[in-house]
Amino acid sequence: xxxxxxxxxxxxxxxxxxxxxxxxxxxxxxxxxxxxxxxxxxxxxxxxxxxxxxxxxxxxxxxxxxxxxxxxxxxxxxxxxxxxxxxxxxxxxxxxxxxxxxxxxxxxxxxxxxxxxxxxxxxxxxxxxxxxxxxxxxxxxxxxxxxxxxxxxxxxxxxxxxxxxxxxxxxxxxxxxxxxxxxxxxxxxxxxxxxxxxxxxxxxxxxxxxxxxxxxxxxxxxxxxxxxxxxxxxxxxxxxxxxxxxxxxxxxxxxxxxxxxxxxxxxxxxxxxxxxxxxxxxxxxxxxxxxxxxxxxxxxxxxxxxxxxxxxxxxxxxxxxxxxxxxxxxxxxxxxxxxxxxxxxxxxxxxxxxxxxxxxxxxxxxxxxxxxxxxxxxxxxxxxxxxxxxxxxxxxxxxxxxxxxxxxxxxxxxxxxxxxxxxxxxxxxxxxxxxxxxxxxxxxxxxxxxxxxxxxxxxxxxxxxxxxxxxxxxxxxxxxxxxxxxxxxxxxxxxxxxxxxxxxxxxxxxxxxxxxxxxxxxxxxxxxxxxxxxxxxxxxxxxxxxxxxxxxxxxxxx
Amino acid sequence: xxxxxxxxxxxxxxxxxxxxxxxxxxxxxxxxxxxxxxxxxxxxxxxxxxxxxxxxxxxxxxxxxxxxxxxxxxxxxxxxxxxxxxxxxxxxxxxxxxxxxxxxxxxxxxxxxxxxxxxxxxxxxxxxxxxxxxxxxxxxxxxxxxxxxxxxxxxxxxxxxxxxxxxxxxxxxxxxxxxxxxxxxxxxxxxxxxxxxxxxxxxxxxxxxxxxxxxxxxxxxxxxxxxxxxxxxxxxxxxxxxxxxxxxxxxxxxxxxxxxxxxxxxxxxxxxxxxxxxxxxxxxxxxxxxxxxxxxxxxxxxxxxxxxxxxxxxxxxxxxxxxxxxxxxxxxxxxxxxxxxxxxxxxxxxxxxxxx
Ligand SMILES: Nc1ncnc2c1ncn2[C@@H]1O[C@H](COP(=O)(O)OP(=O)(O)O)[C@@H](O)[C@H]1O
Ligand SMILES: [Mg+2]
Numbered sequence: 061x062x063x064x065x066x067x068x069x070x071x072x073x074x075x076x077x078x079x080x081x082x083x084x085x086x087x088x089x090x091x092x093x094x095x096x097x098x099x100x101x102x103x104x105x106x107x108x109x110x111x112x113x114x115x116x117x118x119x120x121x122x123x124x125x126x127x128x129x130x131x132x133x134x135x136x137x138x139x140x141x142x143x144x145x146x147x148x149x150x151x152x153x154x155x156x157x158x159x160x161x162x163x164x165x166x167x168x169x170x171x172x173x174x175x176x177x178x179x180x181x182x183x184x185x186x187x188x189x190x191x192x193x194x195x196x197x198x199x200x201x202x203x204x205x206x207x208x209x210x211x212x213x214x215x216x217x218x219x220x221x222x223x224x225x226x227x228x229x230x231x232x233x234x235x236x237x238x239x240x241x242x243x244x245x246x247x248x249x250x251x252x253x254x255x256x257x258x259x260x261x262x263x264x265x266x267x268x269x270x271x272x273x274x275x276x277x278x279x280x281x282x283x284x285x286x287x288x289x290x291x292x293x294x295x296x297x298x299x300x301x302x303x304x305x306x307x308x309x310x311x312x313x314x315x316x317x318x319x320x321x322x323x324x325x326x327x328x329x330x331x332x333x334x335x336x337x338x339x340x341x342x343x344x345x346x347x348x349x350x351x352x353x354x355x356x357x358x359x360x361x362x363x364x365x366x367x368x369x370x371x372x373x374x375x376x377x378x379x380x381x382x383x384x385x386x387x388x389x390x391x392x393x394x395x396x397x398x399x400x401x402x403x404x405x406x407x408x409x410x411x412x413x414x415x416x417x418x419x420x421x422x423x424x425x426x427x428x429x430x431x432x433x434x435x436x437x438x439x440x441x442x443x444x445x446x447x448x449x450x451x452x453x454x455x456x457x458x459x460x461x462x463x464x465x466x467x468x469x470x471x472x473x474x475x476x477x478x479x480x481x482x483x484x485x486x487x488x489x490x491x492x493x494x495x496x497x498x499x500x501x502x503x504x505x506x507x508x509x510x511x512x513x514x515x516x517x518x519x520x521x522x523x524x525x526x527x528x529x530x531x532x533x534x535x536x537x538x539x540x541x542x543x544x545x546x547x548x549x550x551x552x553x554x555x556x557x558x559x560x561x562x563x564x565x566x567x568x569x570x571x572x573x574x575x576x577x578x579x580x581x582x583x584x585x586x587x588x589x590x591x592x593x594x595x596x597x598x599x600x601x602x603x604x605x606x607x608x609x610x611x612x613x614x615x616x617x618x
Numbered sequence: 619x620x621x622x623x624x625x626x627x628x629x630x631x632x633x634x635x636x637x638x639x640x641x642x643x644x645x646x647x648x649x650x651x652x653x654x655x656x657x658x659x660x661x662x663x664x665x666x667x668x669x670x671x672x673x674x675x676x677x678x679x680x681x682x683x684x685x686x687x688x689x690x691x692x693x694x695x696x697x698x699x700x701x702x703x704x705x706x707x708x709x710x711x712x713x714x715x716x717x718x719x720x721x722x723x724x725x726x727x728x729x730x731x732x733x734x735x736x737x738x739x740x741x742x743x744x745x746x747x748x749x750x751x752x753x754x755x756x757x758x759x760x761x762x763x764x765x766x767x768x769x770x771x772x773x774x775x776x777x778x779x780x781x782x783x784x785x786x787x788x789x790x791x792x793x794x795x796x797x798x799x800x801x802x803x804x805x806x807x808x809x810x811x812x813x814x815x816x817x818x819x820x821x822x823x824x825x826x827x828x829x830x831x832x833x834x835x836x837x838x839x840x841x842x843x844x845x846x847x848x849x850x851x852x853x854x855x856x857x858x859x860x861x862x863x864x865x866x867x868x869x870x871x872x873x874x875x876x877x878x879x880x881x882x883x884x885x886x887x888x889x890x891x892x893x894x895x896x897x898x899x900x901x902x903x904x905x906x907x908x909x910x911x912x913x914x915x916x917x918x919x920x921x922x923x924x925x926x927x928x929x930x931x932x933x934x935x936x937x938x939x940x941x942x943x944x945x946x947x948x949x950x951x952x953x954x955x956x957x958x959x960x961x962x963x964x965x966x967x968x969x970x971x972x973x974x
Contacts, residue, residue, distance in 0.1 A: 235709035238670055239767075241696040242703040243723035243774060253722075257713045350670070 087471035095313040106314035119296035130274040131267040133214040138221030164219040169279030174376035179203035204288025221266035228262035272326040276464030278561040316467040383591035402592035416577035424557040427495035435503020461501035465561035486568025510544030550608040620681035620777040627676035638834040651821040654831035669696035702771030717751035723774035862947040882943020907970040909950040920964030
């Protein structure tokens, strides 16, 4: 149906276009140009330099390797688990469904810390356990390697595959499989001929998301990889920026463009190719697919499921929690060695963590609020007006989220460190600008979804009654989409609170954030206090999630 | 090409009994419909015959073969029953083209390539899809997808075909067309068909016999004519076609069974025939008469009189509402004298049924 569109205040709407231009278009254009700029001229020199150095090469290669293997293992782990919880009579399937998604809730750098504690070469808990059981010297596992990276990354990202595949399996019309049965096909053959081909696009879609996310991730390769001198693109860019130098930022720009090309490419394939191939599997009647009786396999499957929850969720939580209570790291775990001192320290004594808490809360609240205002305006323009360029506006506003945070941060540095009249470098503001640019897409998406449900006539009725555009917005539109706004706010607040990827490139002496503090403490070897801080963050994340779930009546959150 | 026998078939989901003790023999080459309002257990019964649901009690025979028996602990899985099934939402596989969809049952049976091609093309021409072999389901209309589903069920030359509301997703015109085609195909190949529908017109038009279900129970089994002309209970009478229900009081007078309308005692008693109720001839009954079986006559030609309240011209018939005491009945007249609202008319009941 064609919806009538509403005339709106040109000043506010025009302002939105300008803000997006400044926030997104300007920095990203600069980044693109800067990657070609060498000694004041535009050349391909930076890209040539990038490819001359073996370490850049290796970083690129490592990123691809990490992405490919993480996707592969995510499929191998996520797809069978999805089938198990949706299509079989596995006991406690609903509970497992929640538990299998849980790892994604753990901030990636916290997972990285946990696995460093469990599997590090010198005194990882698991290595120590194996040493004491088998009485051997030396280590069995070393997390600071490429396989270690893939391991930690897979455990963080496989839920993407799990969620998409479980969704597809659940929505699939059961008669598609039943029809095959009446044709004479047996269970295993139906899986091969019907079920698997039908969910294949969803599996590939989930895997591409995993690929793009693992390539864009900074926390895990930084905390797990760098110690073992395994560099990927994000950490390579970080180290160029860290070591400074004038050409450092030029090389970083060139690497950023490459990183961006790879991850955006993966997402484009997903959006334009796979989304179309995802068959409409939904049936008219919502009949739940019949579950397969596991029979004798029930107990073995249950054991595997429990083992996976144990490894993916319980072990990391336990490890972080235990470490946070340790008096001395590396010593034997005894009652005398346990203490709450670390918590007292981070909460009341240590300036770094106290500042980080204050800054991150302030940043997350501001970013979420600004994003919601800006994002709602963009969504409103796109859904409810007929201003020219409204779809372009919406698309542009979504771009920064598809780009790795590292790349956005570099673009912000280029734009806002004084070269163009505004110097925000090392300030609170550059962090805020970057957060808003990266996360405004969330706000646009949640709000436009709610706005599409409101018929224009509701607004028109308000204006016929004599209200101005702003009045109708305030009295009619906002109250109707309030649940969407609240959910959107939390969807931005939660990840910005724990943001690391952009913050690590943008923070200054007075603007340390929670993510940065954990990272710095871990790098400095303050293992227990960083664990205590990480535990605190985990508790905040869990509480936040429960709150969102409660506020949205279970629609948002894990 | 087999008969199907259900013996004492019941199904409960937890405490809820959704199919209650059905006994039924479906003859070879018969077209039998399960008819009834939504939720009466039609699909569940069909799925027990297909083998997707396990009966709580009872037995099912397809041909001479016992395929399901609770007591004897026999349960043949769907893939070994050789029944063809057509689902309401087509269930055509979106990742296979028309040919592959239809050829699938033959592929499972490891039919040779030449024979497979021949048989697939034959059924495709039967359902009028010749030339569409390479199309994918998303390139087909709903009606064409339904034909693919039909062809896929036909190609396996099943002992019995089960169709679960196969036409309910199609628009009205296509639905009528498909009715005839399905019926025509059945006549040509002589397969036994069990057809589920909630649409009485569809069931009447296609079936040899109809099993009318309500509240998990069999209400009546019979030909369309039986159900329309000799409904066994009020539900059947009401479900099939239009009917007026009037309460009457019956009493024997001078060896004649006389009735008066409960709601208008002033109407003189008239004689009724109680044979088909088999009940004692005293007390309250429900007098059921179809609109076309009431004749309107001039007031002096009948002792039962009413007053026309409404008249609608529908082309082939005149649709009257006539007040009879405190009740109003519907009368459809296709010939005879025309009356105007407000006029008093005489009523004559040409055929009726009584229910206790
Ligand atoms: N798997 C099931 N579990 C519980 N109740 C069911 C199930 N399948 C069907 N029912 C119930 O059984 C009754 C009959 O369903 P169904 O056979 O589908 O009716 P129909 O096809 O006549 O509309 C309905 O009330 C339905 O809710
Ligand atoms: Mg049904």
